[in-house]
Each structure stands twice: as structure tokens, then as C-alpha cells.
Amino acid sequence: KISKTAMQRWDILDTLIIHRVGEIQISDTIVLVAAWAGHRAPAFDACRFLIEELKHNAPFWKQETLTDKMRWVESN
Known part of the structure; x- marks a missing residue:
């Protein structure tokens, strides 16, 4: 969904998220x-969007191991 949105917003050929x-x-x-494009400006803009969307809206479950306990991170 994130990649599809980026492809609709910018003139890019494809994206990759790992x-x-x-x-x-x-x-x-x-x-x-990563974003493939004929020009670097839309590729950079799309990459910035991809990483921000991934960071704030993708459904990841993150558990941190601290010195004295473990905890689940609820949101960024």
C-alpha cells in the first residue's frame, strides 16, 4: 500500500522496501x-515518503530488551 501510494504521487518507475x-x-x-525514477528529485521525495510512512504507519511490533526488563513499544 505504501509503495502504491508513492507510485501515484511521484513520477517513479518502482519501489523497494526491505x-x-x-x-x-x-x-x-x-x-x-529505494525508488527508481528517470530523475533523482522524485526518487528522493518518494524515498523520504516511504521511510516516514514505514516509521509511523506500518504495523510493526517492537519489543525492547532493557537492562532490567523487556517492554513492547506501543508507538513512534
Whole structure:
């Protein structure tokens, strides 16, 4: 849905979103967003949109391990 919205808003050819799952360490790479376009401006704008939508609206369940407990993160 996020990719489809980006393709409707900007003159881009395609998008790619990869988000890791499972146990992730603090320094690990977690997400990749990409947009293919004939010009860089719409590709950059679409990528900015993709990452922000992913961060704020995608349904992820995140559990943090703290020194003394574990907790579920409810929202960003």
C-alpha cells in the first residue's frame, strides 16, 4: 500500500522496501527503501515518503530488551 501510494504521487518507475525481522542489535542495519525514477528529485521525495510512512504507519511490533526488563513499544 505504501509503495502504491508513492507510485501515484511521484513520477517513479518502482519501489523497494526491505525491513528486517527477528532479533536486531543496536548497530544492525534494519531497513532499506529505494525508488527508481528517470530523475533523482522524485526518487528522493518518494524515498523520504516511504521511510516516514514505514516509521509511523506500518504495523510493526517492537519489543525492547532493557537492562532490567523487556517492554513492547506501543508507538513512534
